[in-house]
Amino acid sequence: MPRARFAEILRLLAENEVEFVVVGMTAGILHGAPVTTVDLDLVHRRSPDNVRRLLRVLGEIDATYRHDPRGLRPAESHLAGPGHQLLTTRLGDLDCLGAIDQDRRYEDLLPLTVEMALSEGRSVHVLSLPALIEAKERAGRPKDLAALPVLRATLDELKRRS
């Protein structure tokens, strides 16, 4: 399994002006939930220009399909659709999702995000904690439900601080 360098992947994507939203447990971690994960989930904008920018970064980090023994690389046609591209890269596992949660695309999710600053003046859009909790509730799978107590408690602590 490759090393987990999620912050480095986010920095590269931001540097290359890829439009995406961080979702999944990495979003929870960025909001302060004390949880862990071994992959970075993002929903990318599926416009041709953005897919090309994303592909350039994926090439730079040697992305291949992690369940395909042929070392198949993602292509424009894969990333332009609503499917989930489960990749492994030299900086860690990365899931590029065309849509999540009943076909919600980048454009649908963007209003539900908060912008978070990274070092070196870059920033990324992260699904808000209430939206992440709602998505997990709707998904309703055991792994989603298991994450809910920590995510809800994190939201509660954040509200108390504000």
Next chain:
Amino acid sequence: MTAEPPSDPPRAPDIDENGVDREQIRAMIRLAPEQRLRLVEEFVESALEIRERNAPRPVR
């Protein structure tokens, strides 16, 4: 042998009704978002190292 003076009992942990450690959350919230991610990266890295060290060796 002299007996050690009784020490103060440790403070009760702040665990909520779902078993979530609220102090861990507060510690995470005190960090910047990128620091939160780095902390998890280090944890995953350490766990993977131990896993690799203990992975079953191929049978010859």
